[in-house]
Amino acid sequence: MKKSRVATVNPRQKGVSPPKPNPKWGREEETEVFAKKVKLFRQGKISEDDFRRFRLQHGAYGSRLHMDYSMVRIKVPGGEITPDQIEKIASLSEAFSIGSAHVSTRQNIQLHWVQLEDVSEIMRGLVETGLTTREACGNTIRNVMCSHFAGVCPNEEFDATPYSMAIARFFLRNPMCQNLPRKFKINFACCDQHGLVRVADIGLVPATKEENGAKVRGFKIYLGGGLGAASFIGHLLEDFTPEGRVLATCMATVRLFDRHGNRENMARNRMRYLVHEMGWEKFQKMALKERSIVEMTTSYSTAQLFDVKSQEDTRQLPKAPRMAKLPMLNEQVTKDSPANERWLHTNVVPQKQEGYFTVFITLGAGDITASQLRVLASAIRDYSAEGVARNTPQQNFAVRYVRGTELRDFYEKLASVGLANPGALTIASAVGCSGTTSCNLAITNSHRLAKEVQRKFLELGLDTDDSLRDATIKISGCPNSCGQHEIATIGFFGGATRVNNSMTPTYTMLFGGSAGEQGELAKAAMRVPAKRVIDTILKVIELYRQQRSASETLHHWVVNITKGRGTAGIKDLEGLKAALAEVIQLPAPEQDPDAYMDYGSDSRFSAKTARGECAA
Amino acid sequence: MRSLTAGPPKKKAAKTSPGPAVQLSIVCDADTLRSLVRKKAVRVVDVRKADDYKQDHIPTAVSLPLARVLENDTPEKIVGILEELGVSDKTPVVVYDDTFGALAARVAWTFQYVGHTSAALLEMTFKQWKELRLETEKQARIFPRAKHSLNVNKNIYADAPYVEAAKSQPGKLLVDSRERLNFLTEHIPGAKNIPYTMVGSNGRILRKAEELKRFIENRGIASNAEVITYCGSVGTLSGLTYYALRLAGFQNVRLYSKSFKEWKALGKPKEEFKDATYWDLSAE
Numbered sequence: 056m057k058k059s060r061v062a063t064v065n066p067r068q069k070g071v072s073p074p075k076p077n078p079k080w081g082r083e084e085e086t087e088v089f090a091k092k093v094k095l096f097r098q099g100k101i102s103e104d105d106f107r108r109f110r111l112q113h114g115a116y117g118s119r120l121h122m123d124y125s126m127v128r129i130k131v132p133g134g135e136i137t138p139d140q141i142e143k144i145a146s147l148s149e150a151f152s153i154g155s156a157h158v159s160t161r162q163n164i165q166l167h168w169v170q171l172e173d174v175s176e177i178m179r180g181l182v183e184t185g186l187t188t189r190e191a192c193g194n195t196i197r198n199v200m201c202s203h204f205a206g207v208c209p210n211e212e213f214d215a216t217p218y219s220m221a222i223a224r225f226f227l228r229n230p231m232c233q234n235l236p237r238k239f240k241i242n243f244a245c246c247d248q249h250g251l252v253r254v255a256d257i258g259l260v261p262a263t264k265e266e267n268g269a270k271v272r273g274f275k276i277y278l279g280g281g282l283g284a285a286s287f288i289g290h291l292l293e294d295f296t297p298e299g300r301v302l303a304t305c306m307a308t309v310r311l312f313d314r315h316g317n318r319e320n321m322a323r324n325r326m327r328y329l330v331h332e333m334g335w336e337k338f339q340k341m342a343l344k345e346r347s348i349v350e351m352t353t354s355y356s357t358a359q360l361f362d363v364k365s366q367e368d369t370r371q372l373p374k375a376p377r378m379a380k381l382p383m384l385n386e387q388v389t390k391d392s393p394a395n396e397r398w399l400h401t402n403v404v405p406q407k408q409e410g411y412f413t414v415f416i417t418l419g420a421g422d423i424t425a426s427q428l429r430v431l432a433s434a435i436r437d438y439s440a441e442g443v444a445r446n447t448p449q450q451n452f453a454v455r456y457v458r459g460t461e462l463r464d465f466y467e468k469l470a471s472v473g474l475a476n477p478g479a480l481t482i483a484s485a486v487g488c489s490g491t492t493s494c495n496l497a498i499t500n501s502h503r504l505a506k507e508v509q510r511k512f513l514e515l516g517l518d519t520d521d522s523l524r525d526a527t528i529k530i531s532g533c534p535n536s537c538g539q540h541e542i543a544t545i546g547f548f549g550g551a552t553r554v555n556n557s558m559t560p561t562y563t564m565l566f567g568g569s570a571g572e573q574g575e576l577a578k579a580a581m582r583v584p585a586k587r588v589i590d591t592i593l594k595v596i597e598l599y600r601q602q603r604s605a606s607e608t609l610h611h612w613v614v615n616i617t618k619g620r621g622t623a624g625i626k627d628l629e630g631l632k633a634a635l636a637e638v639i640q641l642p643a644p645e646q647d648p649d650a651y652m653d654y655g656s657d658s659r660f661s662a663k664t665a666r667g668e669c670a671a
Numbered sequence: 672m673r674s675l676t677a678g679p680p681k682k683k684a685a686k687t688s689p690g691p692a693v694q695l696s697i698v699c700d701a702d703t704l705r706s707l708v709r710k711k712a713v714r715v716v717d718v719r720k721a722d723d724y725k726q727d728h729i730p731t732a733v734s735l736p737l738a739r740v741l742e743n744d745t746p747e748k749i750v751g752i753l754e755e756l757g758v759s760d761k762t763p764v765v766v767y768d769d770t771f772g773a774l775a776a777r778v779a780w781t782f783q784y785v786g787h788t789s790a791a792l793l794e795m796t797f798k799q800w801k802e803l804r805l806e807t808e809k810q811a812r813i814f815p816r817a818k819h820s821l822n823v824n825k826n827i828y829a830d831a832p833y834v835e836a837a838k839s840q841p842g843k844l845l846v847d848s849r850e851r852l853n854f855l856t857e858h859i860p861g862a863k864n865i866p867y868t869m870v871g872s873n874g875r876i877l878r879k880a881e882e883l884k885r886f887i888e889n890r891g892i893a894s895n896a897e898v899i900t901y902c903g904s905v906g907t908l909s910g911l912t913y914y915a916l917r918l919a920g921f922q923n924v925r926l927y928s929k930s931f932k933e934w935k936a937l938g939k940p941k942e943e944f945k946d947a948t949y950w951d952l953s954a955e
Contacts, residue, residue, distance in 0.1 A: 090889050097891055120946040149868045153851050155954040167952050168851050170864065172890045422954035492952045503951040655948035663946055 072370040074442050075137055080130065080227065081182035085189060089113055090175035097172075107668065112195065112233070114188025115174045116668050118167065119493050126493055127152075127166045127177050128191035132223040133201035133216055133243070134162035134445035134453075138432035140184040141444070145428035147180045156428065158421035158450045160486060160539050161240070162200050163191060167493045190227060192668065194235045196309070199223035200255075202245040203445040203453040206368075207406035207413055210246035212261040213272055217366035218298070219243040222305060225361045232309055236316030237324040239309065240281065247572035251448060253289045254280045254542060256326045257308055260572055264295050273297040275572070276304055278342065279330030282536035286576050287327040290335045292342060300346065302361040303353065307345035311338070372440050375410030375458045390516025394477070395466050401477040401518045403462060406455065411440065413455045414465060415479035420487035420505040421450030423474075430472045438465045448539070449527075450486055451479050478509070478518030482526045482609070485509050486539060490532030490549065491653070495665040497532035499549030499560045499585055503654040505530045505538075511589050517596070526609040528592065530562070535667075541576045542568040544610045545592060551662035552582055557644045560585040560653040560660050566628065567617030569610070578617050581632050583639045586650045594638045598625060695763045695791035697918050698877055701805060704729070704765050704793060714758050714814070716766045718778045719797065727807040729767065729793075729800065733757075733814065737774045741905055746785045750821045753787065757814030760787070767793035767800070772876025773867065776910035780926055786822030792876060792914060799874050827913075829899045829925040831937055834859065837899055844892060848902040848912040849931075855949060859901065859934055860942045863890065867908040870915035877911075883919035894920055901927040901934075 096106040107117075110125070118124040129144065144164060148156050151173040152166040159165055169177060178188055191198060201219035205211065222241060226232050232239065244250025244260045252258025258277040263270050276296045280289025296304055308326075315333075317324040330338045388400040402415045416431065423431070431452065435444050440456035447453050457465055469475040478484055487505025490497040508528055517523055531538030531548040540546030547562035554561070561582045568577030583591050599612050602624045607615075619627040625634055641650045653660050693707065707713035708731050715732035717724050724734040733756050743749060758764055764782060768774035775792045782790045793800070801807065829837070837843040838861050845862040847854050854864040869886060872878045892898070898916050902908035906928035916924045935941070 093889070094891060118947070119949075121944060146872070150866075150872065151869065153949070153953055154868070155952065157952060168855065168949060170851075170890075173869075173886070175889060176886065419954065422952060424954045427954075489952065491948045493947060493949060500948045500951060503948065506951070653948070655951045658945075 072372055072440060072442050074139075075368070075370075077139075077185040078132075079185045080132065081178070081185060081187035081189070083179070083182050085113065085187075086175045086178040086182060089178055093171055093175065108193065110174075111193035111668060112190060113174075113178070114191030115169075115171070116192055117495060119491065119495050119497070120663065120665055123171055125169045125171050125174050126489075127169050127174055127188055128159070129164045129166070129181060129186055129188055130191045130198040131162050131164055131186070131446055132199050133205070133219045134203050134447065135201075135216070135220075135443050136164075136446060137184070137443050138435045140181075140186055141428050141432040141435070143180055143184045143186075145425040145432070147177050148428075149425045151177055155422055155424045157489060158418060158423065158446045158452070160421075160448045160450060160488065160537060161198055162446050162448065163198050164446065165489070167489070187227070190232075192238075194237055196226040196229075196232045196235075196239045196241060199226075199241045199243070200251065200448070201243040202250040203447045203455075204249045204413070205243065205245040207408060207411070207455050208245040208249060209405075209407040210248065212246075212263045215243040215245055215259070215261045215274075216368075217363045218259070218261075218274075218301065220366035221361050221363045222302070224366070225302065226305075226309075231306070231313070235309070235313055236318045237321075237326075239312065239326065241305065244572065249571065251539075251542070251570050251574075252277050252280075252572060253574040254282050254286070254539075254570070255289065256281060256312070257305055258289050259301070262295055264297075271297055274301060276301075277572075278308055279327045279335070279338065281325050281327040282539060282541050283325060283327075284322070284534045284536075285328070286536065286541050287331055288574065288576060289327075290330070290339065292339060298363070300350070302358065303346045303349045304342070306353070307342055307349045310349065311341055311345050368441070370441075372408075372456060375408070375440070375456075376460055377410055387521075388519045390519055392519070394470070394475070395463065397477045397519060398466055398475055399462065401481050401483075401524075402479040404480065408456070410459055411456050412459055412462060413453050414457050414462070415447070416452040416454065416469065416474050417476040417479040417484060417509075418451050419509055420485070420502050422506075423452075427472050427474055430468065431474060434465060434468045437468070448486075449479070449484055451484065476513065478513050480524065481518040482523045482528060482544075483509050483512035483518040484527075485512075486527070486529040486543070488531050488537035492655075494532060494537075496535060496667040497549065498551055498662045498664060499532045499562065500654045500656070501530040501532035501538055501547070501549055504547075504562075504585060504588060507654060508589055508592070515593075522603070522607075523596065523609045526613070533664075534563075540565055540568075542570045542574060543577060544568065544613050545595065546577045547583070547588060549585075550582070551660070552584075554584060554641055554651070555644055557651050558660055558662070559641070559651045560662075562588055564588075564591065566631070567614045569614070575614075578628060580628050581635065581639070584641050584650065585653050587639050587641065591635055591638050594635055595631075598631075598634055693763050693789070695765065695789045697791055697914055698794050699765045699791040700794045701800065701803070705805070707763065707765070713763045713765055714756060716756065716764055716778065717797070718766060718768045718774045719770075723769070725809070725811065727801075727809050729797070730806050730808045731812055732767075733812050735778065737768075737778060737907070740778050740781055746821055746823050749781055749785045750819050753782065753785070753819045754817055757817045758782075758787070758819060759817040760820055761789070762817065764790040765793050766790065767795075767797055769797045770907070771796060771867075771871055771911070772914075773907040773911045775876075776914050777905065777907045777928075780827065780906070780910045780913055780928075784824050784828055786820060786824055794875055794877070796876065826923070827925055829901075829927040830929065831927075831933060831939065833925075834899055834901070834927050834934070835939065837897075842893075842895070843897045843899065846898055846900045846909075846912060846916075847931075848900055848909040852950060852953060853903065855944045857941045857943045859931065860940055862901075862942075863892075865890075865912060865915075867902070867911050870912060877915055877918055880918050880920070883915050887916070887919050887921075895923075896921070897923040897925070899925045899927055901930040904930055904932040906930050
């Protein structure tokens, strides 16, 4: 029978590179071990604590108030994902999850509500296409991120992608990071604009330096940043770290954390607390000294395991035809513009490679169905000359190396399954963690709220207003920052507050955060009931439109206010709070009971949480 | 398009010449079916809507829309239908649909329930059959009436009182075949979830037996357990799970054919999960 099946040959092989090889992050034997451990745990032969540690090490979180189900976190190093992998995730989500997948804010892809007994089957499927869940959770080095613009960014010194992959490979399953005091995050940027380098344990920005007349590659390395209940911005270790010292710097930092990190107090044991408590200058000295020790004592064979060369994409990508005229990218659009033009304006950017464009796929708070994933995979094969996509910390996908001449066809293909919504690169693309849809720690349904914000903003056409374009909305369901609310222009984290004597889902609203190398943390201003959040943001936009100076964008207007440099009408945060006092008011509970409920719920609000599993 | 008459006889199915026709069970692969059709040694049953059948169908197939089976909900009437389709006790039957095997499973199970012992599901849907460019025809088929005995097979059937009693009996297990989010919303207390989406893969309505076995083993379900399957309304999704479990080697499987719809209508207890807003993840 098999022989008679028609081989699926892609008819449109025009100038698309051969597929990337299977990256082999996963290992078959780990799936067998996982299945066995689940059985032993169910038979009571492994303690709950031991099993939890094991489970998290292999990328399976407990689900909200229901430990029989897991959230399986698939690591996507650097966010780079192949069409085969996307199709596999589609099938696995249908068979064992809820028929959709969720793009996280750290370039992972998560499958929710998976029965614990099926996790090993998901792992088995992932191994076939080279993916892994190993060390996606637990006290380990988590998914290594890399800017989705790396390799195509007009401002980058060089492509950081192979470095990020080499670091990910070096640390994956490495004995030195299997039992850290707490999780550890490494982020690579492409340039000073794109990337979350100041809010990671180690953040690296590509840099070059002239040395003896030659250009030397290296990085600016930031240590000790991170978002959470208490957030810190990372510190620059030294002006320039040559590429030859990158591994030793990372190893030294991990070793310091392993040795000095707090293993007692789970709530304050990320490395940023160690840096904060010790003081940056002391930590910096220790890090530089530790690096010397690492360099003196690391064997040649160990150092060889950090192999950047082997991670380079050596395929010759075809040249794209020159575009006589950029399609709509620099022109004005409105919400009444043709859908395709609005999409071009808000979802597509030119690359440094002439004739090529990076296209963003707008998702709602990172959700994508199995059938959409399949069309996405096919679209990548047909239209991306590099034949892969990257997922982004804004919970979207970026498909790169699309020829300008094929943007129209690409758009049509995406539109056929609802993947061509506009607004990916604008304020409308709100970020939301999974919230009460699956997380033990969540107090509010941040996930749904982010989708509602997006829906409303697209309906109003706010994505077409270029003065709002560099502003961001990011929402977490609790203070723990998975929604990255502290690096948003307007951020929110969930809580519960008594309003008019009724327990109400609320969000603390923050202003003026930003990512990138100059990134700053947002400042908390006031609490807003969940059902008033959208109106409150709209009010902020209205005030901005009334008060802005000529060329000021919303983001700059907000940042200026947080620094006390606002205009006469609204000078500082206190002024802004006063101007918003009215819009956050709720009617009496009897008049509008719905206003006191959370999104996605039709019953009275109560804050239910259970033990978090971020720390194993 | 390949022809039914040309070509050499196919391997395994070819040596069925003498005695009663082949004994089919659970799944029939496309080559076996094509060979049986050539030898006029099978009754092919198309359970799609009558209009779809009229468009085209597998050669020699007769039309029996699922709705007709559900409307004639007594063993006597079902036997009457079998006879009308020209199916005798010994006629092998292969059932297919275009709904990932679920409708075919419900009909095949019904035949088995009234005592037919040689009924199987086609390994693929009609859509996949056509994608492989296998033979089809337009001609509506009618066969001479046959004689079929009535021998109700109570061992593969469960009703609400049986399900209720089974909950407290060791060695009996209730399996809900609906999708995960439906299951989380509400289900019969004590039921385990094996969504119908788990049992098929890559163009086959059922996965390989060893894969299905591994899924069940992962769940720590003993292979000698009695399993009762149910789904949302009329036993289609759970019909497919019934055959998946049979293929995985379970001897003792029953279908609660009236399923959760009846259970709720009878006001029986339900288990619900309200602590998460999980539906908001579904990207609908």
